[in-house]
Amino acid sequence: xxxxxxxxxxxxxxxxxxxxxxxxxxxxxxxxxxxxxxxxxxxxxxxxxxxxxxxxxxxxxxxxxxxxxxxxxxxxxxxxxxxxxxxxxxxxxxxxxxxxxxxxxxxxxxxxxxxxxxxxxxxxxxxxxxxxxxxxxxxxxxxxxxxxxxxxxxxxxxxxxxxxxxxxxxxxxxxxxxxxxxxxxxxxxxxxxxxxxxxxxxxxxxxxxxxxxxxxxxxxxxxxxxxxxxxxxxxxxxxxxxxxxxxxxxxxxxxxxxxxxxxxxxxxxxxxxxxxxxxxxxxxxxxxxxxxxxxxxxxxxxxxxxxxxxxxxxxxxxxxxxxxxxxxxxxxxxxxxxxxxxxxxxxxxxxx
Amino acid sequence: xxxxxxxxxxxxxxxxxxxxxxxxxxxxxxxxxxxxxxxxxxxxxxxxxxxxxxxxxxxxxxxxxxxxxxxxxxxxxxxxxxxxxxxxxxxxxxxxxxxxxxxxxxxxxxxxxxxxxxxxxxxxxxxxxxxxxxxxxxxxxxxxxxxxxxxxxxxxxxxxxxxxxxxxxxxxxxxxxxxxxxxxxxxxxxxxxxxxxxxxxxxxxxxxxxxxxxxxxxxxxxxxxxxxxxxxxxxxxxxxxxxxxxxxxxxxxxxxxxxxxxxxxxxxxxxxxxxxxxxxxxxxxxxxxxxxxxxxxxxxxxxxxxxxxxxxxxxxxxxxxxxxxxxxxxxxxxxxxxxxxxxxxxxxxxxx
DNA sequence: TGCAAAATCCAAAGCGTTTTGGAAAATGAT
DNA sequence: ATCATTTTCCAAAACGCTTTGGATTTTGCA
Numbered sequence: 001x002x003x004x005x006x007x008x009x010x011x012x013x014x015x016x017x018x019x020x021x022x023x024x025x026x027x028x029x030x031x032x033x034x035x036x037x038x039x040x041x042x043x044x045x046x047x048x049x050x051x052x053x054x055x056x057x058x059x060x061x062x063x064x065x066x067x068x069x070x071x072x073x074x075x076x077x078x079x080x081x082x083x084x085x086x087x088x089x090x091x092x093x094x095x096x097x098x099x100x101x102x103x104x105x106x107x108x109x110x111x112x113x114x115x116x117x118x119x120x121x122x123x124x125x126x127x128x129x130x131x132x133x134x135x136x137x138x139x140x141x142x143x144x145x146x147x148x149x150x151x152x153x154x155x156x157x158x159x160x161x162x163x164x165x166x167x168x169x170x171x172x173x174x175x176x177x178x179x180x181x182x183x184x185x186x187x188x189x190x191x192x193x194x195x196x197x198x199x200x201x202x203x204x205x206x207x208x209x210x211x212x213x214x215x216x217x218x219x220x221x222x223x224x225x226x227x228x229x230x231x232x233x234x235x236x237x238x239x240x241x242x243x244x245x246x247x248x249x250x251x252x253x254x255x256x257x258x259x260x261x262x263x264x265x266x267x268x269x270x271x272x273x274x275x276x277x278x279x280x281x282x283x284x285x286x287x288x289x290x291x292x293x294x295x296x297x298x299x300x301x302x303x304x305x306x307x308x309x310x311x312x313x314x315x316x317x318x319x320x321x322x323x324x325x326x327x328x329x330x331x332x333x334x335x336x337x338x339x340x341x342x343x344x345x346x347x348x349x350x351x352x
Numbered sequence: 353x354x355x356x357x358x359x360x361x362x363x364x365x366x367x368x369x370x371x372x373x374x375x376x377x378x379x380x381x382x383x384x385x386x387x388x389x390x391x392x393x394x395x396x397x398x399x400x401x402x403x404x405x406x407x408x409x410x411x412x413x414x415x416x417x418x419x420x421x422x423x424x425x426x427x428x429x430x431x432x433x434x435x436x437x438x439x440x441x442x443x444x445x446x447x448x449x450x451x452x453x454x455x456x457x458x459x460x461x462x463x464x465x466x467x468x469x470x471x472x473x474x475x476x477x478x479x480x481x482x483x484x485x486x487x488x489x490x491x492x493x494x495x496x497x498x499x500x501x502x503x504x505x506x507x508x509x510x511x512x513x514x515x516x517x518x519x520x521x522x523x524x525x526x527x528x529x530x531x532x533x534x535x536x537x538x539x540x541x542x543x544x545x546x547x548x549x550x551x552x553x554x555x556x557x558x559x560x561x562x563x564x565x566x567x568x569x570x571x572x573x574x575x576x577x578x579x580x581x582x583x584x585x586x587x588x589x590x591x592x593x594x595x596x597x598x599x600x601x602x603x604x605x606x607x608x609x610x611x612x613x614x615x616x617x618x619x620x621x622x623x624x625x626x627x628x629x630x631x632x633x634x635x636x637x638x639x640x641x642x643x644x645x646x647x648x649x650x651x652x653x654x655x656x657x658x659x660x661x662x663x664x665x666x667x668x669x670x671x672x673x674x675x676x677x678x679x680x681x682x683x684x685x686x687x688x689x690x691x692x693x694x695x696x697x698x699x700x701x702x703x704x
Numbered sequence: 705t706g707c708a709a710a711a712t713c714c715a716a717a718g719c720g721t722t723t724t725g726g727a728a729a730a731t732g733a734t
Numbered sequence: 735a736t737c738a739t740t741t742t743c744c745a746a747a748a749c750g751c752t753t754t755g756g757a758t759t760t761t762g763c764a
Contacts, residue, residue, distance in 0.1 A: 002469035004750060015714045020752060030712060047469035051403040051412065052750035055719045060403065062451070069437055075635040076654075081433040085421055088454025092463075097472065099414070100450045102440025111444075117354035117399040119720090120449065227608070228638050228645075253636065256579070256608055263615050284430040284605065286580050293580075302428075356720060367744045372722060382742060404720030407749045471750090 003044045012040055023048075050097070054119075062097040063087075063312055064121035066112055068105035068128070075224050077128060078253065079280050079301045083149065086305025087125065094313055109138060116142050123312040125149060129195045145315035147308050147324070150195050160315060162308045162326040166199035167206070169297040169330040170248060173276045174207035176295075176332065177246045181341035182274060186219040186244035188233045188254055197222065197250060200278070204248060219244055230257020238265050238273075245341045249277035252285045255294050259337075274338040278330070292335030299330040355396045364392055375400075402449070406471075414449040415439075415664055416473035418464055420457035420480070427576050429480060430605065431632050431653045435501065438657025439477065446665055461490060468494050475664040477501060481547045497667035499660050499676070504547050512667060514660045514678040518551035519558070521649040521682040522600060525628045526559035528647075528684065529598045533693035534626060538571040538596035540585045540606055549574065549602060552630070556600060571596055582609020590617050597693045601629035604637045607646050611689075626690040630682070644687030651682040 009019040014037070022029045022037035029037075040046075054060040065087075067080065084098070091098050099120060103111045112135060115121050123145040126135050132154035139146045140159060148161040177185050187204050190197040201220070208215050218240060221233045230249065234257065237244055249255040255277035259269055267273045279287050279296035287293055311324050361371040366389070374381045374389035381389075392398075406412040417439075419432065436450070443450050451472060455463040464487060467473050475497040478487050484506035491498045492511060500513040529537050539556050542549040553572070560567050570592060573585045582601065586609065589596055601607040607629035611621055619625045631639050631648035639645055663676045 002471075005752095006750075016751080017714055017716095017753080018712085021713090024752085028712060033712085045465065045469055047466055048752095049407075049471040049750050051407045051471060052719090053752075055401075055403045055407055055721085056750080056752040058719075067437070067440070069441065076433045076437045078430070078433065078636040081428045081430065084452070085419070085428045085454055088419070088452060089421070092453060092455050098452045098454075100436070100440060100452055101444060102437055102450075103444050113397065114399055117397055119354075119401040119403060224636075226636055226638055228641055232641070259612070283427040284576075284578055286578055289580055289584070357722095358720075368721080369723080369744055369746095370742080373743090376722085380742065385742080400722095401720050404749090405722075407751085408720080408722040410749075 003046045005048065008040060008044060008046050012037060060120060060122050061095060062099050062121045063091060063309065064115045064124045065098060065100050065127065066108060066115070067100065067102045068108045069102055070105045078282065080127070082280065082282050082302045083305035086302035087309035090306045090309035090313070096313065109135070112138060116144050123316050125308055125312060130193050131195055131198060145312055145319070147312045147315070149304065149308050152195050153198060158323040160311060160324045162304060162311060164299045164304070164328045164330055166196050167203035169278065170200040170203035171207045172332055173248055173297050174204050177274060177276065178207065178211050180274065180338060182246040183213065183341070184216070184219065184242065184244040185246045185248060186237050187221070188230060188247055188249045188258065189220065189222045190225045190250045192222045200250060225251040225254050227253045227257040230254035231261045234258045234261035235264070246274040249275060252277055252279055252282065252287065269337045270339045272342055276338060288335060292333055293337065295335045295338040296333050297330040298333050299328055304328065355398045357400065360392060360396060360398050364389060412472060412474050413447060414451050414473045415443060415661065416467045416476045417450060417452050417479065418460060418467070419452065419454045420460045421454055422457045430634065432479070434632065434634050434654045435657035438654035439661035442658045442661035442665070448665065461487070464490060468496050475668050477660055477664060482545050483547055483550060497664055497671070499664045499667070501656065501660050502547050505550060510675040512663060512676040514656060514663060516651045516656070516680045516682055518548050519555035521630065522552040522555035523559045524684055525600055525649050526556050529626060529628065529690070530559065530563050532626065532690060534598040535565065535693070536568070536571065536594060536596040537598045537600060538589050539573070540582060540599055540601045540610065541572065541574045542577045542602045544574045552602060577603040577606050579605045579609040582606035583613045586610045586613035587616070598626040601627060604629055604631055604634070604639065621689045622691045624694060628690060640687060644685055645689065647687045647690040648685050649682040650685050651680055656680065
């Protein structure tokens with residue numbers, strides 16, 4: 001508890017009104033007194049009490065994030081930290097706070113309700129949307145500005161979202177592999193009740209169809225995206241009678257696991273078997289130093305966090321503007337993990 | 353903005369006072385009316401406005417976490433997400449909020465100051481303490497309850513902390529390797545201006561000394577703990593004229609990199625070269641499925657988060673009790689990455 | 705100089721709670 | 735039936751800020 005406005009005003013022989021206005025940049029205060037006030041505030045390390053301010057203004061200057069911790073598979077999504085970091089930057093630049101609520105996913109809906117009913121936040125970010133995600137309807141009904149990180153297939157009503165082009169991203173990656181001559185391409189995906197995983201799968205399927213290939217269900221796996229999953233998936237897939245010559249992975253960690261399994265089998269990545277992974281550009285999972293370890297579809301989730309935060313702030317400052325959307329394209333970067341399919345000449349020089 | 357207390361009171365023909373007391377469990381209210389009030393509150397989904405409540409009580413029911421994002425090496429510590437998850441659980445159980453502030457590390461001190469001056473939090477958690485960390489003095493001076501996740505060598509004044517026994521942990525791991533006959537043991541550490549890294553190094557050195565070995569500076573590396581660092585460190589170390597036969601790693605990700613480099617060199621882990629890593633038991637970095645991939649010193653950082661949160665809550669609810677401390681031991685789990693040093697019979701059967 | 709307009713300041717109300725200090729009603733003892 | 739207690743409730747103040755509606759002073763212009 002620092003200095004209070006009243007005290008500061010008293011020490012300056014001014015009314016609280018004037019001091020408040022001076023600090024908040026209202027025009028009806030003399031330039032000289034404004035400076036006097038500002039200096040005094042600085043010296044006293046005065047910061048208006050957030051609670052009192054928001055009680056008076058009705059705005060909290062806080063954005064809420066609810067993270068559901070599923071009791072069953074207790075995984076904290078690793079992209080979470082970087083996304084939050086990006087969002088946090090934007091918030092602190094704008095003078096906003098971030099309030100986090102981590103709840104068992106059975107209480108998730110109530111967590112959103114509570115935050116809003118208690119007047120704790122001006123807006124929210126929705127993480128990890130699933131297909132037909134009910135949170136979107138809930139929040140629109142509650143009338144709170146919010147932005148979804150991702151989209152939710154099946155939800156028709158308009159809402160604000162920011163997403164990467166998962167479909168095109170995985171379509172391109174698949175095409176790239178096809179051009180290298182690969183015909184049996186495995187998809188090692190995240191859980192496909194997650195919207196992003198579903199879209200990636202669709203992109204992969206579309207590319208196969210356009211190439212006139214029928215997808216083989218045996219080559220498609222989904223699970224929580226860990227290194228261990230990548231390892232077991234690749235191990236099993238390589239033991240098939242007709243194993244894949246290429247892999248598409250949904251995360252760097254999974255790709256690590258793929259690589260380990262491939263090495264175990266005595267394959268060399270980029271020569272015997274190709275791998276493309278999605279790379280969220282996580283700060284602690286750099287994809288190689290100079291030349292990337294993995295050929296990857298890359299998009300910084302930290303940037304996404306920053307942008308999503310800016311979007312929700314914009315929704316708050318200009319409420320009338322209707323849903324905002326932002327679709328970010330990924331870049332396909334070529335690393336050492338891809339090469340022509342063994343025993344087949346590439347159809348065509350791979351475009352970019 | 354949900355129902356207000358006044359409205360609820362009006363709808364019940366009661367005064368706000370009575371309704372407040374009924375809901376907060378004060379004795380001076382009839383059991384029947386209390387029930388009536390509680391039911392009505394439930395029906396209306398009434399939640400007291402956090403801001404108003406904390407303005408009135410002087411307590412915010414919020415704990416602050418400041419995360420510094422260094423502009424130079426923009427790494428978000430991967431343990432952060434799991435720690436936060438653990439803490440978040442404890443907070444939401446206790447009806448507390450978590451407010452997060454992510455700032456460039458040049459503004460870090462000011463971020464702590466601000467949070468407190470603005471009356472935004474009742475207590476704080478300090479992340480990633482360095483040697484002689486100035487934040488500890490700052491917060492004690494400001495008089496806010498706080499708990500440090502880790503310790504800060506060089507800070508003498510007492511403070512509350514929760515830490516794992518990094519020293520003993522790495523001492524034991526080193527001893528384990530020595531018992532397996534290893535004599536040249538490399539340490540692939542985190543940045544040693546971090547307190548935890550320094551302690552691990554000391555534990556390692558102590559074990560060597562006790563075994564009558566002089567540490568070789570060429571075998572000790574430190575950097576940001578990424579897979580890529582692990583890879584480059586191991587690659588360089590294995591090219592030494594007299595390469596190590598064992599590695600100690602400070603994180604699972606680094607260990608992944610070590611393993612990749614070793615494989616590149618044609619070594620088999622656990623036979624040609626041994627590896628022990630610290631394992632924070634991160635949810636998305638499981639150490640194998642049945643039998644651990646890596647022999648490891650394990651301690652759940654999520655548990656640590658939970659406990660640290662409980663400690664700060666306890667400091668708040670009982671202010672007089674002086675500094676709380678908690679030293680957690682790690683468990684040394686044996687996986688597939690360790691074995692007897694090549695060309696030397698183990699001194700002794702490894703205890704444990 | 706005089707007067708309207710602009711500039712500068714302030715008192716007081718209000719935001720949604722909790723809490724203090726009673727008041728009114730019910731109860732118990734005599 | 736009377737008085738002292740205890741129950742049960744309420745009016746009003748307070749938390750620290752913003753904001754409305756004036757009041758006072760200064761400025762601009764004729």
